[in-house]
Amino acid sequence: MDATATTEPLTRSVEDYLKAIYRLSPEGRPASTSEIAHLLQLSPPSVSGMVKRLSELGLLEHVPYKGVQLTDSGRRAALRMVRRHRLIEAYLVEFLGYPWDAVHPEAERLEHAVSDTLVERMAVALGHPAVDPHGDPIPEADGSIREPASTPLSDLEVGRTVEIVRVDEREPERLRYLASLGLTPGVVITLQDRQPFGGPVTVESSGERHVLGQELAQVVRCGAEGAR
Amino acid sequence: MDATATTEPLTRSVEDYLKAIYRLSPEGRPASTSEIAHLLQLSPPSVSGMVKRLSELGLLEHVPYKGVQLTDSGRRAALRMVRRHRLIEAYLVEFLGYPWDAVHPEAERLEHAVSDTLVERMAVALGHPAVDPHGDPIPEADGSIREPASTPLSDLEVGRTVEIVRVDEREPERLRYLASLGLTPGVVITLQDRQPFGGPVTVESSGERHVLGQELAQVVRCGAEGAR
DNA sequence: CCTCATAATTAGCCAAGCCTAATTCAGGAT
DNA sequence: ATCCTGAATTAGGCTTGGCTAATTATGAGG
Numbered sequence: 001m002d003a004t005a006t007t008e009p010l011t012r013s014v015e016d017y018l019k020a021i022y023r024l025s026p027e028g029r030p031a032s033t034s035e036i037a038h039l040l041q042l043s044p045p046s047v048s049g050m051v052k053r054l055s056e057l058g059l060l061e062h063v064p065y066k067g068v069q070l071t072d073s074g075r076r077a078a079l080r081m082v083r084r085h086r087l088i089e090a091y092l093v094e095f096l097g098y099p100w101d102a103v104h105p106e107a108e109r110l111e112h113a114v115s116d117t118l119v120e121r122m123a124v125a126l127g128h129p130a131v132d133p134h135g136d137p138i139p140e141a142d143g144s145i146r147e148p149a150s151t152p153l154s155d156l157e158v159g160r161t162v163e164i165v166r167v168d169e170r171e172p173e174r175l176r177y178l179a180s181l182g183l184t185p186g187v188v189i190t191l192q193d194r195q196p197f198g199g200p201v202t203v204e205s206s207g208e209r210h211v212l213g214q215e216l217a218q219v220v221r222c223g224a225e226g227a228r
Numbered sequence: 229m230d231a232t233a234t235t236e237p238l239t240r241s242v243e244d245y246l247k248a249i250y251r252l253s254p255e256g257r258p259a260s261t262s263e264i265a266h267l268l269q270l271s272p273p274s275v276s277g278m279v280k281r282l283s284e285l286g287l288l289e290h291v292p293y294k295g296v297q298l299t300d301s302g303r304r305a306a307l308r309m310v311r312r313h314r315l316i317e318a319y320l321v322e323f324l325g326y327p328w329d330a331v332h333p334e335a336e337r338l339e340h341a342v343s344d345t346l347v348e349r350m351a352v353a354l355g356h357p358a359v360d361p362h363g364d365p366i367p368e369a370d371g372s373i374r375e376p377a378s379t380p381l382s383d384l385e386v387g388r389t390v391e392i393v394r395v396d397e398r399e400p401e402r403l404r405y406l407a408s409l410g411l412t413p414g415v416v417i418t419l420q421d422r423q424p425f426g427g428p429v430t431v432e433s434s435g436e437r438h439v440l441g442q443e444l445a446q447v448v449r450c451g452a453e454g455a456r
Numbered sequence: 457c458c459t460c461a462t463a464a465t466t467a468g469c470c471a472a473g474c475c476t477a478a479t480t481c482a483g484g485a486t
Numbered sequence: 487a488t489c490c491t492g493a494a495t496t497a498g499g500c501t502t503g504g505c506t507a508a509t510t511a512t513g514a515g516g
Contacts, residue, residue: 013473033494046474048495053472065481065494095323096349106343113341115334121324241503261464274504276465281502293464293511 012112015081016040017050018059021070022078030067076143083139084111084119086132091122093133100133100184101175134175135166135185135221149224153191153201154217161190168219181210183220240340243309244268245278246287249298250306258295304371311367312339312347314360319350321361328361328412329403362403363394363413363449377452381419381429382445389418396447409438411448 010018020039024031033051037044055062059074070078088107092098098106114122120141123129131137139145150165164187167178178184182205193202198214212220238246248267252259261279265272283290287302298306316335320326326334342350348369351357359365367373378393392415395406406412410433421430426442440448 011472034492042473043475044494045476045496050473052495092346096346096353098349102345106346109341109343110338113337115337117330118320118324118334121326125324239502262462270503271505272464273466273506278503280465 010077013050014054014057014059015077015112017047017054018070018074018078019081019085021060021068022075022082025069028069030063030069032067036068079139079143079145081111082145083141084114086136086138087119087122087126087129088114089132089134090126090129090138094126099176100179101172103133104169104172131166131185132169133185134169135164136169150221151224152218153203153212153220153222154194154198154214156191156194156201156222158191158194161188162222163188164220165223166221174216174219178216178220182206182208183210189222238305241278242282242285242287243305243340245275245282246298246302246306247309247313249288249296250303250310253297256297258291258297260295264296307367307371307373309339310373311369312342314364314366315347315350315354315357316342317360317362318354318357318366322354327404328407329400331361332397332400359394359413360397361413362397363392364397378449379452380446381431381440381448381450382422382426382442384419384422384429384450386419386422389416390450391416392448393451394449402444402447406444406448410434410436411438417450 017036017040020036021031024035024039033044033047036042036051037047040047051060051062051068054060054074055068058071059077060068060070062068085107088110089100089103092103092106093100123141129138137145137147148165151162156162164183164185166185167175167183169175183189183203187205189203189205191201192204192209194217195201200211200213201217202209202211204210245264245268248264249259252263252267261272261275264270264279265275268275279288279290279296282288282302283296286299287305288296288298290296313335316338317328317331320331320334321328351369357366365373365375376393379390384390392411392413394413395403395411397403411417411431415433417431417433419429420432420437422445423429428439428441429445430437430439432438
């Protein structure tokens with residue numbers, strides 16, 4: 001019933017493909033060859049070739065000219081990588097003094113090299129955190145993951161007081177800027193103003209007032225409605 | 229004068245070859261193809277092929293049918309890997325609760341994945357240790373290394389009191405056994421007896437007395453003469 | 457000085473993963 | 487219903503890093 005890919009170790013490349021496909025199909029919508037190619041910075045033919053191999057390994061289903069979807073076995077492998085990546089990021093920030101904008105590339109390499117044992121030891125040292133430094137949820141070792149609802153700052157009603165729960169981790173510059181304003185996950189803010197037509201938003205946080213453009217307002221996500 | 233291999237990143241394989249060759253030629257004596265093949269568990273032809281590439285990269289000198297020797301550039305790269313390996317081992321023991329017999333395979337993979345930044349942060353967290361958990365000296369970031377003289381327990385005079393400074397890191401079983409007897413680097417022991425013709429040695433350490441066969445007596449090395 | 461065992465190298469393959477160029481398919485516009 | 491455009495795949499090639507089988511060099515012993 002389930003080929004369940006004999007537990008032969010996957011290569012770095014394979015792990016990267018699975019993670020990318022997972023990222024591209026949050027709720028099972030198929031991912032296209034070109035999306036994958038773009039995300040991994042590879043040519044489309046390279047992706048076609050690898051996709052064929054991965055589907056033979058039972059890690060994904062491929063409908064030619066349509067797209068790919070992870071199998072259970074593939075999704076499990078992808079979530080394992082996501083867990084590693086996010087725990088590594090959390091560990092680097094907590095115990096090795098990394099700034100939150102610098103952990104991504106380091107985790108990108110380490111996630112392929114650490115053993116399950118090391119990952120779990122890091123999880124223990126961290127006290128089994130639920131999220132990484134950017135607020136992204138860390139999948140459990142059993143592969144379960146809970147994505148708490150959150151709203152971009154740009155969609156929030158003026159006047160609400162909420163907690164920042166998550167910030168897009170790409171773009172180190174953006175992370176550095178937000179950190180310099182003190183706008184990081186866990187911080188409580190009040191939305192004081194929002195100009196129409198994608199105009200800037202004004203937020204207040206521990207006495208300071210900041211004006212953010214549309215791009216920033218979209219990547220900063222806040223606790224779901226009613227919070228606080 | 230010095231091709232100094234353009235700082236293009238080396239591959240995992242190349243790093244492993246350099247490290248192996250470094251291990252096999254402590255003071256510049258050339259290493260043979262078959263020694264390298266044996267250490268890396270590869271076939272001799274594979275080594276021949278790689279050796280040719282490495283010598284073209286200026287990392288080593290190869291005299292066909294004679295042997296290979298690292299160039300300065302190659303030795304620098306090898307020492308960089310040794311530093312990484314030993315710092316990682318020290319870090320895992322100190323901060324992640326690894327037993328000293330389990331760190332080797334983990335370090336073997338991580339040494340290829342960590343950034344220079346991460347290595348130095350680990351070094352700082354550890355307080356720039358001089359040796360790893362097995363007592364092997366950690367090269368400095370500038371590539372210098374000091375190998376303190378040490379004597380195998382099997383060569384020590386009866387009656388001497390010395391400090392254990394170093395234990396061969398291969399053979400996890402052996403490490404576990406020695407740890408179970410409390411015979412680890414830093415521990416002070418007195419040689420109470422040694423039987424001739426490779427017979428067992430008897431040592432005393434904090435009140436306990438242990439009898440060790442020849443194999444163990446050879447891999448446990450003690451502080452140079454006169455110590456303590 | 458020659459022979460021969462052993463070590464080393466060369467010859468010839470293979471798989472993983474990438475590429476570019478050529479081809480084929482799907483689906484909207486005519 | 488057909489055409490055309492863009493996405494996807496196939497064809498063909500390259501590099502890395504391994505392998506086995508065949509060949510060649512070294513150096514020790516007769």
